[in-house]
Amino acid sequence: MPFAAAITAGGQSRRFGSDKAAARLEGRTLLEHVAASLAGCPLRLLIAPPGRYALPGWQGVPDTRPGEGPLAALEAALQAAQAEVGPGWLAFAGVDMPRLTPRYWETLARARTPDALAVLALDAEGRPQPLAALYHTDLLPHVTARLEAGERRLRAAARPESTVVVPPHVLEAVSPDALRNVNTPADLAALGKAEQ
Numbered sequence: 001m002p003f004a005a006a007i008t009a010g011g012q013s014r015r016f017g018s019d020k021a022a023a024r025l026e027g028r029t030l031l032e033h034v035a036a037s038l039a040g041c042p043l044r045l046l047i048a049p050p051g052r053y054a055l056p057g058w059q060g061v062p063d064t065r066p067g068e069g070p071l072a073a074l075e076a077a078l079q080a081a082q083a084e085v086g087p088g089w090l091a092f093a094g095v096d097m098p099r100l101t102p103r104y105w106e107t108l109a110r111a112r113t114p115d116a117l118a119v120l121a122l123d124a125e126g127r128p129q130p131l132a133a134l135y136h137t138d139l140l141p142h143v144t145a146r147l148e149a150g151e152r153r154l155r156a157a158a159r160p161e162s163t164v165v166v167p168p169h170v171l172e173a174v175s176p177d178a179l180r181n182v183n184t185p186a187d188l189a190a191l192g193k194a195e196q
C-alpha cells in the first residue's frame, strides 16, 4: 500500500472499562487486528504514550498534545509522516476497529482524486467515518488551525471541498464489517458472535 499508516492508541477506554487496545478477539488483541490490516504500509506509526504498547514493526510516536483526543493525535501523525517520508497520504485508524482489512484500505486508496486531501467511508446510515480514513499531509495546517481554535472533534479534520467519500455499497462488497467498532464489552461480544 503506497501510504503511511498511523494507529491512534492514546485513549482512556472509559466505556470499555479496561484498555480496549489490549482486549482479545480470536486470539489477537484489537490493536494487533488493526495493525494487521495496515502491515503492508511502508511507514507504520503508533500514536500512544511512550512505553504503553510494544507492537513489532511499528514506530512509537508520542502525542504532541497528550490527552487531547484523536484530532490532536492526527496532527501528531501527519507531522511524523511528513518528517519521515515527506508529503503524501496517511491511513489513520483507531485501535477499536478489528474488522478493518487491507482491501478496505485499498478501496479508500482507489477513491482518491487529484484534488482530494481526505477519503472517508460512509457507514450504512450514510455518515462519514473519520477514524478509519485517509488524510493527506497537506491537511496539516488546517488541522493545527482547528486545534488552536479549540476544536477537538476528529470529523473537523476533513474539509468538505477536498473530501472524497466511499459509499456503503462499495464497502459492502469488499469488507462488509470494516466499520464495526468496539466501545463497550458488549460491542466486543457482539463482534465475536457475528463470526460464528
Ligand SMILES: Nc1nc2c(ncn2[C@@H]2O[C@H](COP(=O)(O)OP(=O)(O)OP(=O)(O)O)[C@@H](O)[C@H]2O)c(=O)[nH]1
Pocket (backbone or CB within 6 Å): 008, 009, 010, 011, 012, 013, 014, 015, 016, 047, 048, 063, 066, 067, 068, 069, 070, 073, 093, 094, 095, 096, 131, 183
Ligand atoms: N493518541 C491518542 N489517541 C486517542 C486519544 N483519545 C482517544 N484516542 C484514540 O482514538 C480512538 C477512538 O477513541 P474513543 O473510543 O472515542 O475514546 P477512548 O478514550 O479510547 O474511549 P472512551 O473513554 O470510552 O471514550 C481510539 O483508538 C483511542 O485510543 C488521545 O488523546 N491520543
